Amino acid sequence: MNAKLNCGVIGLGRLGYRHALSIVKNKDANLVAVADPMDEALLRAKEDFGSIVTSNDYTDILERKDIEAVVIATPTKTHYDILVNAISAGKKIFVEKPITFTVDEAKKICNLVKEKNTYLQVGFMRRFDPGHVEAKKLIESGEIGEPIYVHDCQRDPCGPPKHYVPESGGLFVDMGIHDLDCVRWLMGSEIVRIYAQGAVLKHNYLKDMNDVDQGQMLLTFANGTLGDIEVSRNANDIYDVRTEIIGTKGSVFIGQCQNKPFITVGSDGMTYNLPHWCLDRFEQAYEKEIAAFIDSVRNEKESPVNAYDGMVALNLAKSARDSFEKSKAIDIQL
Ligand SMILES: NC(=O)c1ccc[n+]([C@@H]2O[C@H](COP(=O)([O-])OP(=O)(O)OC[C@H]3O[C@@H](n4cnc5c(N)ncnc54)[C@H](O)[C@@H]3O)[C@@H](O)[C@H]2O)c1
Numbered sequence: 001m002n003a004k005l006n007c008g009v010i011g012l013g014r015l016g017y018r019h020a021l022s023i024v025k026n027k028d029a030n031l032v033a034v035a036d037p038m039d040e041a042l043l044r045a046k047e048d049f050g051s052i053v054t055s056n057d058y059t060d061i062l063e064r065k066d067i068e069a070v071v072i073a074t075p076t077k078t079h080y081d082i083l084v085n086a087i088s089a090g091k092k093i094f095v096e097k098p099i100t101f102t103v104d105e106a107k108k109i110c111n112l113v114k115e116k117n118t119y120l121q122v123g124f125m126r127r128f129d130p131g132h133v134e135a136k137k138l139i140e141s142g143e144i145g146e147p148i149y150v151h152d153c154q155r156d157p158c159g160p161p162k163h164y165v166p167e168s169g170g171l172f173v174d175m176g177i178h179d180l181d182c183v184r185w186l187m188g189s190e191i192v193r194i195y196a197q198g199a200v201l202k203h204n205y206l207k208d209m210n211d212v213d214q215g216q217m218l219l220t221f222a223n224g225t226l227g228d229i230e231v232s233r234n235a236n237d238i239y240d241v242r243t244e245i246i247g248t249k250g251s252v253f254i255g256q257c258q259n260k261p262f263i264t265v266g267s268d269g270m271t272y273n274l275p276h277w278c279l280d281r282f283e284q285a286y287e288k289e290i291a292a293f294i295d296s297v298r299n300e301k302e303s304p305v306n307a308y309d310g311m312v313a314l315n316l317a318k319s320a321r322d323s324f325e326k327s328k329a330i331d332i333q334l
Helices: 014-025 037-049 059-063 076-088 101-116 128-140 162-168 176-187 204-209 283-298 306-324
Strands: 005-010 031-036 053-055 069-072 092-095 120-122 147-155 191-198 214-221 226-232 238-248 249-253
Touching: 005 191, 005 283, 014 031, 014 059, 014 069, 014 101, 014 283, 031 306, 037 053, 037 204, 053 059, 059 076, 069 076, 069 283, 076 092, 076 101, 076 162, 092 283, 101 306, 120 191, 120 283, 128 176, 128 238, 128 283, 147 176, 162 204, 176 214, 176 226, 176 238, 176 306, 191 306, 204 226, 214 306
Parallel strands: 005 031, 005 069, 031 053, 069 092, 092 120, 147 226
Antiparallel strands: 147 238, 191 214, 214 226, 238 249
């Protein structure tokens, strides 16, 4: 067992701040330094996390020999350059999803990770959510027989901020990537075919931005099983994630409100209090994925969500977008 892990966080926005908090709370790690071009983000970190080093330039973190591990939570377009520099600086890496902006970049990162034998973990936090973890265990135990169908949905409470849309990769990449990784992991089989549809049903500003607020994906898995995913920005002020896996002997449902005959949300007559945002719904999962990162690096374990997983999920999400644009099913190629 190694000493406490010295960590740096690059990018202190919504996710970076949350990850910095998880590091501070973890007894096996020290938050040594943070970097962000925005002074107010650094000021907030200094106020909240005490004696840490702050910088506007992330390369200051990479140059420090006493920092073994970095969390990268910057806008996706910046991931590739920062990853290349972090890998060549010999850091152990946690990077937010999507691993990179393009599949070609993701392939290059996979090759670099292999070449340099680097630790890299991608931020698919659902794999650490207690409900999803239990479901995975149940499936692997054989209790529901063979998993033969998966039905999954993810609904955001509102439309994305306008400035975020061009850098998000669009609905299928920004949101759908989580669902695609999740069902691939739970079903234990690769997705080989996707047919996707999309539309703007509520947030009309997305029409001028080449994006949609509602998407559907029909999936075929390599072992012949099937699935479907709904992604949406239209959940009326709640954040709603559900997954159902149907097996040959039983089924497992994650995230359902099973104790009421029906519920209403997002109106005055609301009958159920659901989370409003991913940071609430997956609070434990975010903390557990960083705990797994710290534990794996300290104890030289394999990454539970590696660069290949990041690349596969990005390729699936881009293929879904491609299917939507071409109105035809796409056979997945890597
Ligand atoms: N896992 C999830 O549930 C989830 C949810 C939202 C976002 N994300 C991902 O997290 C990443 C960040 O998203 P966010 O919502 O936190 O964005 P954000 O805009 O809130 O934060 C990004 C931060 O990075 C900083 N930054 C920009 N360039 C930088 C650089 N070169 N060096 C250091 N800092 C830099 C910005 O100033 C900002 O503070 C994206 O890749 C996004 O896809 C993941």
